[in-house]
Amino acid sequence: MATENKNLSEYDKATIPNAKSLRFGIVVSEWNPTITEGLFKGAYDALVDCGALPQNIIRWDVPGSFELVYGAKKMLKTHELDAIITIGCVIQGETKHFDFVCSGVTQGVMDLNLQNDVPVIFCVLTDNTLQQSIDRSGGKHGNKGTEAAIAAIKMAVLGL
Numbered sequence: 001m002a003t004e005n006k007n008l009s010e011y012d013k014a015t016i017p018n019a020k021s022l023r024f025g026i027v028v029s030e031w032n033p034t035i036t037e038g039l040f041k042g043a044y045d046a047l048v049d050c051g052a053l054p055q056n057i058i059r060w061d062v063p064g065s066f067e068l069v070y071g072a073k074k075m076l077k078t079h080e081l082d083a084i085i086t087i088g089c090v091i092q093g094e095t096k097h098f099d100f101v102c103s104g105v106t107q108g109v110m111d112l113n114l115q116n117d118v119p120v121i122f123c124v125l126t127d128n129t130l131q132q133s134i135d136r137s138g139g140k141h142g143n144k145g146t147e148a149a150i151a152a153i154k155m156a157v158l159g160l
């Protein structure tokens, strides 16, 4: 199902574990800040709506999506967390740089999940246009940050 057929912000709290005892890290890319701030708000608000305590949500900012992986790796080493959300917005430009940034952050986040016991959630938009990013960060398709927060809660308690 494509995003256009699913609202990213919809969730049923009755199906979400209470997050009051969970600790979250959120690493946010500074590229396309209007978009990434919208994604962060979606994630933060959903975590709190599901019971997470503000003092248990740590935010670090990094220059771009390519740095999300190092930021999450360093956060894992310095904090005891139950899940990390990486937030970025990569928009196609004139060159192939888009391809390498997207593949790098995608593989890097996957590697962190394979190498550690803390789930790292991939909340990185990889869009063709700014409008697609607007639509997925609180626009007509909802907010991928909200979706990422729900994934973070579910993965934090997986197997418990």
Ligand SMILES: Nc1c(NC[C@H](O)[C@H](O)[C@H](O)CO)[nH]c(=O)[nH]c1=O
Pocket: 029, 031, 032, 063, 064, 065, 066, 067, 088, 089, 090, 091, 092, 101
């Ligand atoms: N073009 C975008 C970038 N590019 C910057 C890289 O992420 C990285 O910071 C740089 O190559 C230095 O290592 N980053 C985004 O997050 N979004 C873009 O659209």
Ligand SMILES: CC(=O)[C@@H](O)COP(=O)(O)O
Pocket: 090, 091, 092, 093, 094, 095, 096, 097, 098, 099, 101
């Ligand atoms: C994803 C990028 O790095 C890209 O937006 C940069 O734009 P360009 O490919 O025109 O240099």
